[in-house]
Amino acid sequence: MDRKSLGVAAFLALAAAGATTAYAQKDKALESIDAYREALQDGNPAELYEATGEELWKTPAGPKNASLEKCDLGLGAGVVQGAYAQLPRHFADTDRVQDLESRLLTCMETLQGKDPKPYIQASFKDPPKEEMNALSAYISGLSKGMPINVRPTHPKELAMVELGRRMFFFEGGPYDFSCATCHGQEGTRIRMQELPYIPSAKGAASGWTSWPAYRVSSGEMWSMQWRINDCFRQQRFPEPVYASDATIALSLYMAATASGATMKTPGIKR
Amino acid sequence: MKHLVVLAALLLSGPALAQSAGKPAWGPGADDAAFAAMLKTSFKDKGIAKLDRLTQDETQAFCSDPGAASGPAAAAQREKIEAANMATVKWPSDGKWLGDWKEGEKLAQSGRGLTWTDKADQPNGANCYNCHQITPQEISHGTIGPSLLGYGKVRGTSEDALKATWAKIWNAKASNACSLMPRSGHMGILGEAQIRHLMALLLDPQSPVNK
Numbered sequence: 169m170d171r172k173s174l175g176v177a178a179f180l181a182l183a184a185a186g187a188t189t190a191y192a193q194k195d196k197a198l199e200s201i202d203a204y205r206e207a208l209q210d211g212n213p214a215e216l217y218e219a220t221g222e223e224l225w226k227t228p229a230g231p232k233n234a235s236l237e238k239c240d241l242g243l244g245a246g247v248v249q250g251a252y253a254q255l256p257r258h259f260a261d262t263d264r265v266q267d268l269e270s271r272l273l274t275c276m277e278t279l280q281g282k283d284p285k286p287y288i289q290a291s292f293k294d295p296p297k298e299e300m301n302a303l304s305a306y307i308s309g310l311s312k313g314m315p316i317n318v319r320p321t322h323p324k325e326l327a328m329v330e331l332g333r334r335m336f337f338f339e340g341g342p343y344d345f346s347c348a349t350c351h352g353q354e355g356t357r358i359r360m361q362e363l364p365y366i367p368s369a370k371g372a373a374s375g376w377t378s379w380p381a382y383r384v385s386s387g388e389m390w391s392m393q394w395r396i397n398d399c400f401r402q403q404r405f406p407e408p409v410y411a412s413d414a415t416i417a418l419s420l421y422m423a424a425t426a427s428g429a430t431m432k433t434p435g436i437k438r
Numbered sequence: 439m440k441h442l443v444v445l446a447a448l449l450l451s452g453p454a455l456a457q458s459a460g461k462p463a464w465g466p467g468a469d470d471a472a473f474a475a476m477l478k479t480s481f482k483d484k485g486i487a488k489l490d491r492l493t494q495d496e497t498q499a500f501c502s503d504p505g506a507a508s509g510p511a512a513a514a515q516r517e518k519i520e521a522a523n524m525a526t527v528k529w530p531s532d533g534k535w536l537g538d539w540k541e542g543e544k545l546a547q548s549g550r551g552l553t554w555t556d557k558a559d560q561p562n563g564a565n566c567y568n569c570h571q572i573t574p575q576e577i578s579h580g581t582i583g584p585s586l587l588g589y590g591k592v593r594g595t596s597e598d599a600l601k602a603t604w605a606k607i608w609n610a611k612a613s614n615a616c617s618l619m620p621r622s623g624h625m626g627i628l629g630e631a632q633i634r635h636l637m638a639l640l641l642d643p644q645s646p647v648n649k
Contacts, residue, residue, distance in 0.1 A: 197577055327461060327469065334463040334473055339498040341491040342552050342627060343565075343620040344611075346502065350582065358568050358580045404552045406491055407484035414480030 197360060204438060214305050214382040214434035217389040221306025224299055230280030239275035241268070241307065252311035253431050256420045258322040265328040267419045268307060269300055269393045270411035288410045292394045297410075304380040304391035308433035315430055316376065318423040325420065328413075332421025335414050336366065341404040347418070349403075351375075366422060373429030376422045381435035389434070392419060464503040485554035497523060501616035508616070516615040524612035526624045527605045535600045535637055539647075542639030545632055546572055552627065562627050564636055565620070572639065573646040582618055590641035590648040603640060607633050 225236045225248070241251035242259070256267040262274055273284040290296040320329045339346040350358060351366040365371035380391045390398075396415050400408050408415050461469045483489055494502065497519050501507050507516070548563025550556060566572055569583035593599040605612050608623030622628040628636075639645050 330463045331476055337502050337504050339502045340494055342625045349618050356582045359578045401553050406481045406487045406489050409480055412480035413476045
């Protein structure tokens with residue numbers, strides 16, 4: 169070993185010793201966060217959004233004064249039970265791979281005659297998006313306890329999952345961040361927030377099975393599109409367009425990687 | 439340390455990357471045109487975060503293919519990228535390396551800056567605690583980067599230690615092509631005065647990092 173390597177070795181040893189001492193404290197802090205999360209499971213305010221979503225689904229609206237009850241989410245017209253667990257997938261009528269929210273836009277346009285634009289352009293806290301968040305809560309709730317069944321077979325699904333994988337590792341912006349910067353290592357944290365390692369089945373499942381979710385700190389019901397949007401904000405990227413292909417590709421990559429795991433939606437987060 | 443990171447990346451990326459079906463995400467046969475088209479239709483300007491942020495420089499493009507970037511075949515390419523990043527480092531204009539560690543601590547605590555909800559005229563934070571343990575007092579710290587406890591105590595304030603630390607903060611890719619750490623000076627996230635304060639937080643014997 170030359171002097172430089174010795175220095176590095178000494179630095180590593182010292183860092184390791186420091187880390188061990190600090191670890192006991194940290195474990196306690198993490199444990200109390202876990203206990204808080206568990207306590208939250210007792211009553212999830214997402215239920216209120218599920219009820220609103222159900223009403224939105226069943227109430228006639230739009231220029232055609234129709235409900236969404238004939239919407240095909242992939243299991244046939246009107247089937248909501250288990251539908252979220254098999255999305256995103258390819259739809260023959262649009263010849264596109266769609267996630268829940270892009271599929272809802274299709275149904276709102278075709279069944280209800282609504283213009284999807286205001287829904288796409290609204291901020292996540294504005295009324296059109298509140299509808300989407302509530303619908304997401306309701307529909308995802310009817311897949312709770314079911315296994316994710318997302319196994320790309322259609323050529324467009326196969327292409328999309330690879331585009332999603334590539335998007336996940338795509339670095340850009342002033343901070344050189346990609347999704348993988350935070351979600352590409354096993355067992356790391358940002359501050360005290362533990363991060364799932366999304367390229368693994370376990371990590372992808374921990375993310376995919378728990379969103380949409382109610383966020384206690386902000387009192388908001390977040391759809392998966394909102395979750396991904398805020399990841400890109402923190403990544404210092406420009407804003408992803410609502411229900412755009414990049415967001416669907418990432419969703420498909422996560423869902424396919426997590427396939428087989430049990431849905432826990434809608435989730436609750438601190 | 440760099441080699442450990444590369445090795446870890448290799449171990450972790452192996453199984454996940456092997457399951458690709460259809461056209462591969464990267465490399466020969468990848469559908470580059472489809473990816474470019476997807477990027478183009480999927481993002482829009484918002485606030486200070488404009489679409490030009492998706493135009494990659496050579497370092498970002500190289501590090502976006504984790505299999506290729508961490509493989510032994512790319513060692514020469516990594517060295518080339520590190521050298522190019524090293525050439526961007528601007529050394530302190532007045533020869534002063536260390537500022538005020540207390541200011542450095544404030545910067546290290548702040549994760550603010552350069553998102554579409556931030557304003558152009560706000561000073562950026564340095565984001566350090568998001569990923570690093572730094573002072574023993576702050577237990578709410580991330581673990582993506584190595585612990586920096588005792589950083590200056592181990593390294594001292596020799597010319598070499600000062601230069602290596604300055605270069606790491608100015609451009610983290612100068613010593614590790616695909617480091618997860620932002621290039622704070624090079625990308626204009628932090629200015630010279632701010633980097634001096636961070637240098638003091640790490641290297642000043644009075645800093646809690648070294649107590």
